[in-house]
Amino acid sequence: MTSAPARTQWQLARRRFLRHKLAVAGLSVLAVLLVCCFGADWIAPFARNAQDLALGPALPSGAHWLGTDELGRDYLSEILYAGRISLAIGLSVAVLATALGTTLGAVAGYFGGWVDEVVMRVTDLFLVVPAIVVLALALQGFGKSPATIVLVLASLFWTYVARVVRGQVLSLREKEYVAAAKVLGARRGRIVLRHILPNLTGVIAVNTSLGAATAVIIESTLSFLGYGVQPPETSWGNMLSQASGLIGTDKVYLLYFPGLFILLTAIAINFVGDGLRDALDPQGARP
Numbered sequence: 001m002t003s004a005p006a007r008t009q010w011q012l013a014r015r016r017f018l019r020h021k022l023a024v025a026g027l028s029v030l031a032v033l034l035v036c037c038f039g040a041d042w043i044a045p046f047a048r049n050a051q052d053l054a055l056g057p058a059l060p061s062g063a064h065w066l067g068t069d070e071l072g073r074d075y076l077s078e079i080l081y082a083g084r085i086s087l088a089i090g091l092s093v094a095v096l097a098t099a100l101g102t103t104l105g106a107v108a109g110y111f112g113g114w115v116d117e118v119v120m121r122v123t124d125l126f127l128v129v130p131a132i133v134v135l136a137l138a139l140q141g142f143g144k145s146p147a148t149i150v151l152v153l154a155s156l157f158w159t160y161v162a163r164v165v166r167g168q169v170l171s172l173r174e175k176e177y178v179a180a181a182k183v184l185g186a187r188r189g190r191i192v193l194r195h196i197l198p199n200l201t202g203v204i205a206v207n208t209s210l211g212a213a214t215a216v217i218i219e220s221t222l223s224f225l226g227y228g229v230q231p232p233e234t235s236w237g238n239m240l241s242q243a244s245g246l247i248g249t250d251k252v253y254l255l256y257f258p259g260l261f262i263l264l265t266a267i268a269i270n271f272v273g274d275g276l277r278d279a280l281d282p283q284g285a286r287p
Contacts, residue, residue: 016279023275026268033265037083046074048081057251066257075254079261082234085146087265089153089219089235094212096154101161102197102204108162109169110192119162126159135218136227144230149222153215161207168203172196202280209273213266220262236262 017023036043045065052072060067066075108119138152172178173196181191197204216236222228223237224244231238236258243254 013279017275020275020278022271023278026271026275029264029268030272033083033261033268034087037080037087040077040080040084044074044077044080046077048077049073050077057254059250060253067253069254070251075257078234079236079239079257082236082239082258083261085229085233085235086216086219086237086262089146089150090212090216090265090269092150093153093157093215094208096150097157097211098161098204098208100154101158101207102165102200104158105162105165106169106192106197106200109166110173110188110196116166120166123159123162126156135222136225139222139227144228146229146233149219149228153218157211157215161204161211164203164207165200168200169196172199202277205276205280206273209269209276213269213273216262216265216269 040048050073052068055068055072057070057072058064058068064074064076066079069075069078104119104123108116134156135152139148142148142152169192178191178195181195186194219228219235220237220240223235224241226241228237229235239258240255240262243251243258246252246255
């Protein structure tokens with residue numbers, strides 16, 4: 001009788017992730033959004049900013065699934081094109097903030113001493129400053145382009161990742177396999193990269209997903225308040241801002257649909273984050 005072949009850690013992680021139904025559903029929704037938004041040139045039913053002034057605002061119909069806006073533009077097409085910027089900002093902020101936070105957190109936690117003290121005091125300084133105020137002032141001073149928004153948000157969000165990673169590294173550096181690597185003469189950089197960070201994959205993945213969802217919401221909030229993406233660029237946030245005065249009218253659908261896409265994106269990313277946390281947890285209950 002032959003034994004079942006041993007599974008790798010990645011195979012076990014994939015199996016655990018696929019058992020998480022909400023995570024699979026969230027990943028499917030997120031994949032559809034990414035494909036439709038970044039492939040809007042081929043998928044959107046109408047060209048970007050294609051106006052039909054004679055049509056004007058029209059309720060959803062077979063010709064225009066989400067209706068049209070005041071300029072007669074197909075609203076589904078405009079939402080897909082706007083989603084490019086909202087999703088790109090969210091994903092870029094998550095990647096940059098996670099990379100910076102993981103690096104500084106790992107260095108502070110492993111080396112300790114004055115390095116840890118300096119990194120944590122800088123982290124505390126960023127944490128006590130009101131984020132919205134800093135964002136508004138920075139965007140007012142450096143411009144409101146998507147690239148500026150990404151850099152400003154990433155410069156604020158890394159602090160949360162750094163604190164979480166530092167706490168985990170403080171625990172992992174006392175493990176037996178780290179002590180064994182030191183005895184064998186492994187360099188400190190190799191120990192961090194090969195023995196500590198792989199055990200933080202779940203924590204890093206969850207913080208990346210949460211950072212992406214938070215960045216999408218913050219960007220939408222800034223754009224809604226007038227501090228975010230500016231015309232002629234469009235995002236879901238400034239679509240909400242442009243439709244904010246339509247509550248109580250028959251055009252209120254222009255407010256609902258961008259909000260619905262923001263909500264779907266945030267929920268989908270959080271479900272994926274939950275699935276990754278369970279799948280990549282080395283101490284998971286079931287293989």
